[in-house]
Amino acid sequence: GQNIDQPTEMTATEGAIVQINCTYQTSGFNGLFWYQQHAGEAPTFLSYNVLDGLEEKGRFSSFLSRSKGYSYLLLKELQMKDSASYLCAVRDSNYQLIWGAGTKLIIKP
Amino acid sequence: GAVVSQHPSRVICKSGTSVKIECRSLDFQATTMFWYRQFPKQSLMLMATSNEGSKATYEQGVEKDKFLINHASLTLSTLTVTSAHPEDSSFYICSASKGEAGELFFGEGSRLTVL
Numbered sequence: 001g002q003n004i005d006q007p008t009e010m011t012a013t014e015g016a017i018v019q020i021n022c023t024y025q026t027s028g029f030n031g032l033f034w035y036q037q038h039a040g041e042a043p044t045f046l047s048y049n050v051l052d053g054l055e056e057k058g059r060f061s062s063f064l065s066r067s068k069g070y071s072y073l074l075l076k077e078l079q080m081k082d083s084a085s086y087l088c089a090v091r092d093s094n095y096q097l098i099w100g101a102g103t104k105l106i107i108k109p
Numbered sequence: 110g111a112v113v114s115q116h117p118s119r120v121i122c123k124s125g126t127s128v129k130i131e132c133r134s135l136d137f138q139a140t141t142m143f144w145y146r147q148f149p150k151q152s153l154m155l156m157a158t159s160n161e162g163s164k165a166t167y168e169q170g171v172e173k174d175k176f177l178i179n180h181a182s183l184t185l186s187t188l189t190v191t192s193a194h195p196e197d198s199s200f201y202i203c204s205a206s207k208g209e210a211g212e213l214f215f216g217e218g219s220r221l222t223v224l
Contacts, residue, residue, distance in 0.1 A: 033212060042115075042202045042215035043153070050210070087152060097213070101152040 002026045004100035006088050011106045012078055020073045020086050020103045028093020034062050034073045035087040037102065043087055046073070075105075083107045112136050115203050115216025122193055123224055130188045130219045132203030138183035139205035143213065144176075147200045156201075159186040193223040 004024045012018040024032070031050040035043035049055055049064035049071060061074040073086055088100040112135040122128050132142055140161045145153040157178050158166040165178035175197075177189040190197055200220050204213040 031210060033210075035213075040200075040218075040220075042204075042218040043213075045212045045214065048210040048212055091211075095211075097155070099152045099155075104150075 002092065002098050004088055004090060004098055006086075006100045006103045008101070009104045009106065011108060012075075014078055014080060014107055014109050016078050017074065017076050018078060018105065020075070020088075020105065022071045022073070022088035022100055024069050024071070024088070024090045024098070024100075026069075026090050026092045026098055029066060030091040030093065030095055032062075032064055032071050033089045033091070033097070034060075034071075035089065037085045037087060039084070046086075078107050080107050080109070113139075113203065113205055113214045113216045115219055117219055118217055119220045119222075121222045121224065124194050125192055127189055127191045128193055128221060130190075130201055130203070130221075132186045132188070132205075132216050134184045134205050134207075134214075137205075137207050139186075139207070140183060142180060142186040142203055142205045144178060144186075144188050145202045145204065147202060147218075153202065156188075161186075190221065193221070195223045197221065198223045 006022045034046040037043040047062035054063045059076045064071045085102040085104045087102045089097045114133045116131045142159040144156045146156050147153050155168050156171045159178045159180040161180045167173045180186040202218040203216040
C-alpha cells in the first residue's frame with residue numbers, strides 16, 4: 001500500500017528552528033508537496049520538490065531524497081503565526097496525491 | 110498564486126435537507142477540480158475529481174448519489190450533499206491545480222453541520 005509518515009505533533013520555541021520529517025512509500029513518484037493548514041482553514045501551498053536537494057523559500061526550506069523516500073520541511077526564525085499543521089503530500093505514478101496525516105506544530109513564546 | 114473561492118464557508122442545516130457548496134476558480138480556468146473532506150485532526154480525504162463537461166470520478170467508498178458533483182463551466186464546480194445526516198457534518202474543501210508543478214490551490218473550505 002501507499003503510506004506517508006510524519007510526526008503527529010511537535011513543539012518549538014519562538015525564534016528557533018524546527019525540522020518536520022516526512023517519509024513515504026508510494027507507487028512511483030512525481031513530486032512532493034508541503035502545505036500549511038491553520039486550524040479551521042484550508043491548506044495553503046508551501047513548497048514543491050521533484051529533484052533531490054534543498055529548495056529554499058524565505059524562512060522555509062524543503063529537502064528531498066528520493067532514494068530514501070524522505071523529505072523534511074525546515075522552518076527558521078519561528079513566529080507564533082507558524083503554529084499550524086504541516087501536511088506532506090506525494091504525487092504517485094498515476095498523478096494522484098497521497099496525503100500524510102499532518103504534523104501539528106505548536107510554537108511557544 | 111491562484112485564487113479559489115468556496116461558498117458558503119459555514120452552513121447549518123436540518124437532517125434530510127440538501128446543501129450545495131460552490132467552488133470557483135477566480136483568476137484561471139480549471140478543467141479539473143478536487144473535492145476533499147476533512148474530519149477534525151485528520152488529513153484530507155479525496156472524495157472525487159470533478160471534470161468540466163463530464164462526470165465526476167469518485168473515490169472508493171464515496172456515494173455518488175449522495176454527493177452530487179457538477180462541473181458546468183471551467184470556473185465553477187458544485188458539490189451537493191443530498192439528504193444530509195449528522196454523520197455528513199464535516200469540513201469540505203475544494204481545490205484546483207495550476208502552475209508548472211500542478212500544485213493545488215484550495216478554497217476556503219465549507220464547514221457543514223447537520224442537526
